[in-house]
Amino acid sequence: MSQDDPGRWDMEADIVVVGTGAAGSSAALFSHEDGARVIMLEKGRRYGGTTEKSGGILHMPNNSFMRDAGIKDERDDAIRYYARLAYPTLYNPNDSRFGLSEHQYSLIAAYYDNASATVDGLQKMGALDPTPWVEWDGKQFFPDYFAHLPENKAPRGRGLLAKDPTTGQAAGGVELIRQLKAAVDKREIPVLLRHRASRLVTNAQGEVIGIEATTDDEQTVAIRVRKGVIFGSGGFTQNPELRLTFLRGPVYGGCAVPTNQGDLIYMATGLGAQLENMSNAWWAQAVLESVLVNPSPPTDIFAVPGDSMIQVNRYGRRVLDEKFVYNERTQVHFQWDPVKAEYTNLFMIMIYDGRTADIWGSLPGSLSTYPIPSKDAPESYVISGETLEGLTSAIEARLAAITDRTGGFALDTAFAANLTETVARFNQFAEQGADLDFHRGETPIELAFHGPAAPGNDKPNRTMYPLSATGPYYGIILSGGTLDTKGGPKINDQAQILNTKDRPIPGLYGAGNCIGSPAGQAYWAGGGTIGPALTFGRIAAENATKEAPKDDE
């Protein structure tokens, strides 16, 4: 028995790759390198997916730059660090697999074992010119997000970026995609834009032997696939129903491209695929008023800018270290108040003073100033007031205008009074250099994200400065969001998609955010998304190209 035979094939390839971000590009390039005829399908209008919008960092353990710098990134140590964060409730330092299942361990091990070779392979084929990710001072390698944990034995150096050939400087996702796409183009690998993978075709043995793609004008293109289909098609951030069905907390969008709607999930489960890691995502905060209009904003809020800046909840209370990593910070939005039956921190209000607005609004535009707008380009999502009371009233009015879309979220009546207390307490912390409540600025990653002390900040902890006693004050309403999700079909260490008996579905592979991530719930470091995506794209290519051609019937 087989699925409907489309009757005719419009095209034929050894390997079809779905998606053109990091995972898809890597899979296509390595497949081509191994001699396969490759066709790429891209649902969107341009090449590059979410990778192009990203910071473009590759987290690659034990890479050649680390080795050249004399940094030892031992296999056991790296896997221990990854395991500790990916599965914190399973972690067991005394176990040979650190408490993980054979499956969970094997994915992390495959990542470690293949990461450096992936960078080297891309570099060798001229598809990537990598360079280390360094701190703002241009000297130190950028730290991992949990450089402060004792399990991390190589806390700096795993992050790489593509080097811009014009400037010679490390660059972001646009440059990374430019390099990967140039290599794809040079090899004349066909890329079918605006082609949405819509159906997998199997033969009587249940092997994947073809794929149908649907164009914008609802034409179907049927491609005969002789060896395998590799998905690198992104997560489901842009599908509100799937977010509600699967994610562990309320989010309102994220920088994933609009086409990331989880198409693979039901295509694969229809063939018996097992799902994994569905409740997790790469979390980040977003500007609520932006994502309500456009759930795929240009960027998320990564490093929260400002020193005379705090975030407070609807009660006017701080509940987090504002300078810590986006993935972790965002989970504060998910806290449920049992008795009141409300998400206490559903939205957080970022509050800062004129000084922080001036300083960060005058820096050259980059990730580390968003969402504080440039002085030259004000944003309507910034709420202002001459006093904290005035700001409170303005925020209340703004929330009232969108109440139909926020579950009726409003400030508590004690907000203004509490905010005054909160600011006073924070100002004391700033003077002392010690945040007794949330320990802001005490880890390497916070200092790296924050950058150098702002002009005039002579306080002992450069991430904090007292909020001014006089206005203006500014507020921005923040929601939970994602870079993208990280759950989907379960793969093995060959990047084969597995059925519910843990057996591979022949001819079906996956890498990147469309599959159950090897990272579990963790965001190990900058590039923790793209690093595994590139690596498992290569693993998929190496295995798919080795497959024997499959029969039609």
Add this chain to the structure above:
Amino acid sequence: MSQDDPGRWDMEADIVVVGTGAAGSSAALFSHEDGARVIMLEKGRRYGGTTEKSGGILHMPNNSFMRDAGIKDERDDAIRYYARLAYPTLYNPNDSRFGLSEHQYSLIAAYYDNASATVDGLQKMGALDPTPWVEWDGKQFFPDYFAHLPENKAPRGRGLLAKDPTTGQAAGGVELIRQLKAAVDKREIPVLLRHRASRLVTNAQGEVIGIEATTDDEQTVAIRVRKGVIFGSGGFTQNPELRLTFLRGPVYGGCAVPTNQGDLIYMATGLGAQLENMSNAWWAQAVLESVLVNPSPPTDIFAVPGDSMIQVNRYGRRVLDEKFVYNERTQVHFQWDPVKAEYTNLFMIMIYDGRTADIWGSLPGSLSTYPIPSKDAPESYVISGETLEGLTSAIEARLAAITDRTGGFALDTAFAANLTETVARFNQFAEQGADLDFHRGETPIELAFHGPAAPGNDKPNRTMYPLSATGPYYGIILSGGTLDTKGGPKINDQAQILNTKDRPIPGLYGAGNCIGSPAGQAYWAGGGTIGPALTFGRIAAENATKEAPKDDE
């Protein structure tokens, strides 16, 4: 095209019902009432599923007992209350559907519209003798779990129980299942125990025309189904991989029967079913040392017993209202500390003194004393110490013994010092009758769960009494757990399982914990599980029995 034809059929029925709990029993009885030939499949060794282990409460809006008592439970008001809690981030009181999607609204409306008729129908066919659920004083109807919310216009009276014919008293799940099973037996509906539904069989049109069941000795029984298969087969609590893949927080088991392993999820998605509500569950706390041995313990911790009793986290701090509803309380276990990269409250320690041990250990055994053991039957999971310091050491030792299975969970070094402070502060609250931190004992449900003041408790808030200045003290390690999960294939208001285009999969129905619950993230009241299960069991039966017989091919 069709799935493999099994070649022969061993049996034939109009309707096959999978599962023998509330949902399955209701589906079978109403199908039989409508003239269908029914076969029931039960994976376990006995009839009744998790319903038999439950409190046996039916939450049934606008039931006849309420109407007889003059309680108005208006449709719009009830749906508003349900919507407010099921989808708190979507809720909009100004919208005709309260902010819900047409689909979400339709399920809640179908529940309201069919609940009372379901009770009446079961009563009429002699399958249920219902009686109101009342408080310990035998007078007041038991309150809903959010009786204190302004959206709840009929906060008491929706809960019913089966009446024990011998005693004339309201009884629990054992009696509910006894009555339902007696009605099934009287009708000679075949019940195949130890038959696990293992494969759905479809014809060329994709209609479900059969089901295969596998016995303990791996024999396959193929049943031809002329009208439909109705699943009432429970959730996936007893499948650790699915818990990790889907649930929003770490849990270690729960009172769901051992057979609840999520079998429907992949059977249905293999036919193209859409999933819904996968990250939610009916949450409850569990005794960690019990669920590590047996992940399906006899009961969960519902109302936490004791007045001179608190729960603290690994820092020795209270973080919740110990007397609030189990579903909400449990979610405190899911809080993630971003910087430390730990689930701060992964395990909570329930601490009480000799007085509470004596009083609650001498009550007749019932849900409201667990996990405090009877004086006559000590439990090894109770840790004791003559002083708080001694208790702390004993807890540390106990945790050290199981560290390989707990992600290395241990008490913080400040635990004992903090605990002394915490007890002093709680004792002050108990004297004053006001818990300034978590407002313990301030809602109707807490007072109902707690019952009358314990002998000698003359304090103004009967849920609190100062912990004794002298030992012995006791501790029990608690984990998160579930009654069962509540995500699965999406159904419509006809209880038909839907594919990814929101079209019904012909001949496939579901009700109860195996499908995406109409309750979303909410636990509206006691019986919020069984009420919808019975109701959608009936809805499924009414629609499945109306289907035209389906062709083999």
